[in-house]
Amino acid sequence: MNLDLFSDSPEDKPKALNAFELASQKASELRQILHRYAYAYYTLDAPEVPDAEYDRLFRQLQEIEHQHPTLATADSPTQRVGGAVLPEFTSVRHQVPMLSIRTETDTGASGAIAFDARVRKELGLTEDAPQVSYVAELKFDGLAMSLRYEKGVLVQAATRGDGEQGEDVTHNIRTIGQIPLLLPSDVPVVLEVRGEVYMRRDDFDTLNQRQLQKIADGIKGEKTFVNPRNAAAGAVRQLDSNIAAQRPLSFFAYGLGEVAGWPVGHPPFQNHYAFLQTLKAWGFPVAIQTKCVLGASGLVAFHQEIAQQRDALPYDIDGVVYKVNELALQEKLGFVTREPRWAVAHKYPAQEELTTVLDIDVQVGRTGKLTPVAKLAPVFVGGVTVTNATLHNEDEARRKDVRIGDTVIVRRAGDVIPEVVGVIIEKRQLGTEIFTMPHICPVCASPAVRDEDEADYRCTGGLFCGAQRKQAFLHFAQRRAVEVDGLGEKLIDQLVDAGVIRTLPDLYKLGLTALVQLDRMAEKSALNILKALEASKETSLPRFIYGLGIRHVGEATAKEFARHFGTLDALMNASLEELLQVADVGPIVAQSVLTFFAQAHHQEIVAQLRACGVRWPEGPPAERASLPLAGKTIVLTGTLPNLGRDEAKAMLEAAGAKVAGSVSQKTSYVVAGSEAGSKLEKAMALGVPVLDEPGLLALLKGDSNDSP
Ligand code: IVH
Numbered sequence: 149m150n151l152d153l154f155s156d157s158p159e160d161k162p163k164a165l166n167a168f169e170l171a172s173q174k175a176s177e178l179r180q181i182l183h184r185y186a187y188a189y190y191t192l193d194a195p196e197v198p199d200a201e202y203d204r205l206f207r208q209l210q211e212i213e214h215q216h217p218t219l220a221t222a223d224s225p226t227q228r229v230g231g232a233v234l235p236e237f238t239s240v241r242h243q244v245p246m247l248s249i250r251t252e253t254d255t256g257a258s259g260a261i262a263f264d265a266r267v268r269k270e271l272g273l274t275e276d277a278p279q280v281s282y283v284a285e286l287k288f289d290g291l292a293m294s295l296r297y298e299k300g301v302l303v304q305a306a307t308r309g310d311g312e313q314g315e316d317v318t319h320n321i322r323t324i325g326q327i328p329l330l331l332p333s334d335v336p337v338v339l340e341v342r343g344e345v346y347m348r349r350d351d352f353d354t355l356n357q358r359q360l361q362k363i364a365d366g367i368k369g370e371k372t373f374v375n376p377r378n379a380a381a382g383a384v385r386q387l388d389s390n391i392a393a394q395r396p397l398s399f400f401a402y403g404l405g406e407v408a409g410w411p412v413g414h415p416p417f418q419n420h421y422a423f424l425q426t427l428k429a430w431g432f433p434v435a436i437q438t439k440c441v442l443g444a445s446g447l448v449a450f451h452q453e454i455a456q457q458r459d460a461l462p463y464d465i466d467g468v469v470y471k472v473n474e475l476a477l478q479e480k481l482g483f484v485t486r487e488p489r490w491a492v493a494h495k496y497p498a499q500e501e502l503t504t505v506l507d508i509d510v511q512v513g514r515t516g517k518l519t520p521v522a523k524l525a526p527v528f529v530g531g532v533t534v535t536n537a538t539l540h541n542e543d544e545a546r547r548k549d550v551r552i553g554d555t556v557i558v559r560r561a562g563d564v565i566p567e568v569v570g571v572i573i574e575k576r577q578l579g580t581e582i583f584t585m586p587h588i589c590p591v592c593a594s595p596a597v598r599d600e601d602e603a604d605y606r607c608t609g610g611l612f613c614g615a616q617r618k619q620a621f622l623h624f625a626q627r628r629a630v631e632v633d634g635l636g637e638k639l640i641d642q643l644v645d646a647g648v649i650r651t652l653p654d655l656y657k658l659g660l661t662a663l664v665q666l667d668r669m670a671e672k673s674a675l676n677i678l679k680a681l682e683a684s685k686e687t688s689l690p691r692f693i694y695g696l697g698i699r700h701v702g703e704a705t706a707k708e709f710a711r712h713f714g715t716l717d718a719l720m721n722a723s724l725e726e727l728l729q730v731a732d733v734g735p736i737v738a739q740s741v742l743t744f745f746a747q748a749h750h751q752e753i754v755a756q757l758r759a760c761g762v763r764w765p766e767g768p769p770a771e772r773a774s775l776p777l778a779g780k781t782i783v784l785t786g787t788l789p790n791l792g793r794d795e796a797k798a799m800l801e802a803a804g805a806k807v808a809g810s811v812s813q814k815t816s817y818v819v820a821g822s823e824a825g826s827k828l829e830k831a832m833a834l835g836v837p838v839l840d841e842p843g844l845l846a847l848l849k850g851d852s853n854d855s856p
Contacts, residue, residue, distance in 0.1 A: 171212050175219045178209040182225040195378060196572060198557050199466065200498035203253060226486075236387055237315035240306040243406040246294060246342065247311060249469065250487040252494045260447035263470055263492045270481055270489055279443030280472060283420045284450040285402055286435050287467040287493050289377045290346025291384060293321065294405050297339045300331040307384065311486070317384050320392035321345070326399045328431040334414055340405025341432060345384055348462045351396040352376040363547070372547075374569045375500070375559070376464055398463070401432035419473045436829075440473060451494055458496060459561065460825025467495035499561045500569065503527035505554045508539070508583050512591045514619030515699045516607040520545045520585065522556070522568050530560030537566040541603045542585040551580040591615035611651065611749075618644050620697050624652055628703055629695030630687050630762070633680035634673070642666050652753055656681060656760035685761045689716060692764055696754075698744045700737045707801065708732060709741075714769040716754070720745045731806075775804025776850050780816040783808050783831070786824030788841045796844065803848055811836060819844045 165173070185202050189195045206225065213220040220226065252259035267280055294314065296304040305321035306314035321327060324345065331339070347355070355373070362370040373379035383395035404423060410416060417423040421440045428434045437457070441450055447470050454468050472478050472490040481489040507523040520539040527534055537558050539545040550556060550568055555575035560566040585605050589596050594609030607613050611620065621640045625632035632655070643649045648662050658681065663674035687695075693716070694706035701709070712730045713719040719741070727738035744750055782805050784796055791799075796819065797807045811818055811830040818831035819839045831838050839847060 168216060171216050172219055175209060175212045175216075175224075178205055178212070179221070179224055182206060182209060186225055195374070196574065198498065198500035198502060200500065201502050203251065203495075207253065237317065237385070239309070239313045240304065240316050241313050242294060242306065242309075242311070244340065245311050246292060246308040246314065246405070247483070247488060248486050249491045249493045251467075252492050255495055255497050257448045257451070259492075259494045260451055260470065261444045263494070264444035264447060267472060267481065267490070271477065279446075280477070281419075281474065282441050282443075282447060283424070283471045283473050284439050284441050284447060285469045285471065286400075286437055286454065286461075286465045287469045287495075288344040288346050288400055288435075289464040289466045290344040291377070291381050293317075293343060293345045293384075293399070295321070295327065295341045295343070296405070297331055297335065297341070299337055300333065300335050300339075302327070302329045315385065319389040320384055320386055323389055323393040324397045324399055326433050331430050334411055335430060336407050336411070336414075337409030339407055341401050341427065342403035342405050343399055343401035343432070345380055345397055345399050346463055347376040347380040347383070347396065348398055349376060349464065350462060351398075352379055355379055355395060374557070399433055400435050401427045402434070402469075417475065419475055420471050420478075421473055423475075447494075455496060456823060457825055460823075462826040462829070464499070464561070465496070466498075467493050469493050497528070497531050499530045500557050500559045501527045501529040502555060502572070503534075503558055505550060505552055505556055505568075507552055508545075508550070510586055510590050512589060512607050512613060512615035512619075514616060514623050514697055516589075516610070516613065516616050518585065518589070518596055518605040518607060520583065522550055524556075524558060527558060529558055529566070532560065534558055534560055534566045537568045539568060539583075542598070542605065543603055545583050545585075549582065551576070551583060553577050553580050589613055589615075614644055617650065620652070621649065621655070623697045624695040625655075625684075626695075629691055630684050631691070632677075632684045634677050635680065639666075639677070651749075651756075653756035653760055656685070656757070656762070685763060687762060687764050689764045689766060692716065692762070693719065696744070696750075698741055700740045704807075705733065705737060712769055715766040716764075718769070720751070720754070777803040777805035777847070780805045781808050781814055782806070783811050783815050783818045783827055784821075785818060785827035786821035788819070788821040788844075791841060791844075799848055800844075817847065 182202070182205055185196055185205075189202070209224065210226050213224065213226060252263060254262070264280065264282075268277070271280070273280070292308040294306045294308070295302060296306070302322070303318075304316060305318045305327075306316055308314050322329065352373070352375075356379075359370055359372045363372070373382065379395065380397055383392050383397055386392040386395075402424070407416070417426065424434050424438060437454060439450055441447060450470075451468055454465070458465060470492050472481060478488070478490040483489060504525045505522045506525055509521045509523055511519045511521050513519060519541070522537045522539055524535050524537060537556075539548070539550060548568060548570060550571055553576075555572040557569045557572070558566055559569045585596070585598075587596055587605075588594065589607035589609055592607065592609040592613035592615070594607050594613060596605045596607050598605045607616065609616065611617050618637075618640050621635070621644070622637060624630055625635040625640070635655075640649075643658075643666070646666070648658070649655055658678070660671070660674055660678065663669055663677060664671055689710040690703075690707040693709055694701065694703050708730050709719050713722065722741075724735075724738055724742055727733055727741055728735065730738075777800065782800055784793055784807060787793075788796060800807050805816075808815065811827050811834065813834060815831065815834070815836045817837050817839050818827060819841075820828045820831070821841065828838065830836075
């Protein structure tokens, strides 16, 4: 007998817990946390943590329960789907439970391969048996909905709730235009269609802009939403359907609940794909990406293909879903606890993650704009390691109340710059301080001021401010402006800090001696810089105007100015009225140009640059209307087989067309290459003519017959 175990001497240290006790304690702790998070997510529509964090904790609990099955209590979150019915809603019992799907978090190809292997094993298929047919779908990031039709009429819409009982939200779902209220006559007497209610990203942005305006107008109780899913869930569970109707929602169908009473001559479906096709014919939106694929290789290819498109889709997805196609096989495979064995969700890397704020920096931009930036503990999100996230401006930073030391949710979706979407208040430490914008420039100590109608603080130091000077050089030297090859951020930092360059013309006065004195600058690189500077002198008027960095004058506006005025002098001498005549130029841009050239030191800079040999061809103002594509607006999307995007754009502009970034009713043509995404979809929806590369070339040659 081990006497130690029974010793009750007061000097004894607390007994070490054994592995089972530890696991039991950990499981109970995880259950408690997950319950809280699930309640916040499903029931209150106010998630406390990103999905990725929830998934991680969920998997930890699953793992413990797998090793110690007796710890899997009946109330464990692993044993049921999240969500409960809020007392305000009438509850609906689902005749066929709304289940969840197993999640494959291995975001690589092996996730798909493992699923196929499991299915084959469960079905008892030998190695030489044919490949299994699957339907591959998108995993929409919204909320599941069950739509009940009786004799073809929508009679009820219910949320998933806990899977057995959901909430009756029919009044709100009726406001979604994409959901048919009446079906054709050949549908079963009872038909429950299941799918996802979601919010498109553009609709989400518009909604949040509107919410911001309401907050600015002092309307009480209004807030912005952290992500489209959260906004969609909030809209669906509004008690007032007028409010729900103002929140634009969309729907995709992907599944079936109760079905009874098929019309004579209409047999039930044999496979899931046929079912989806029928849903489409009945008027339900089914995602066009949905595909029938064969075996593991088909699944892997689909996962990769959608990964490429993910950022271009007009809505959020967090993965793809694979479903065994044949319904007979689905039945054979059956279910394990809360999940079917015939389906799996294969995730993509998360676009939201948790991290901590190490510091809040204030950066100074080219136009003197002060931007607060959260310095973050490095976190892998949206496919990259993120260490900085913009807080935009004082109001945004205040609204989110981000403080140094806070645990925050960072989001990075697509090419969008990383953003702090919210703070986990529960994790805030004592003694943190509210962030305030400095009233002096952190770089040059000049006063920073915020104009009444502006959201931003600006440094008043102008080109005296090192930060603005550096940005001005960087802007001038970039590829789209005057283009000085090799003159990048590091070199400009060195040159400005050493006081070698103060204004743009100083660049052209640089000599070999000054350059080789810089840190780590070999003679060969210095000679290359000088060569690049020499080459940059031969430029074009639009590039030069853009390169000057006049506030509000972007690349497209610079091109318009060059085309309209023909010469720099004409632009410099233009009156406000004359500037306003230029296409797409309004009072803000016109005033900014006027103010810029009215300043003597700017005139001096232009004169000196010319004296240094910077030159461009000039001509009479263009007769725009006589150009073949004058008045046409064209949108480029996807990758063309031969022409680069810049090349196609330049050709179109030379022919008088305007190249725009988004498709609208006013778009004359969309030129689509491979992997064209939402823009192509929108063009088709609006009936805008779509051209491929040969079509574009024909248009440029003037071979087109139709004239939209
Ligand atoms: S099928 C029995 N298909 O993911 C299978 N679900 O955890 C039922 N979801 O609650 C679900 N896209 O909210 C299915 N193409 C898709 C989906 C999808 C998103 C959601 C749905 C469900 C959850 C599964």
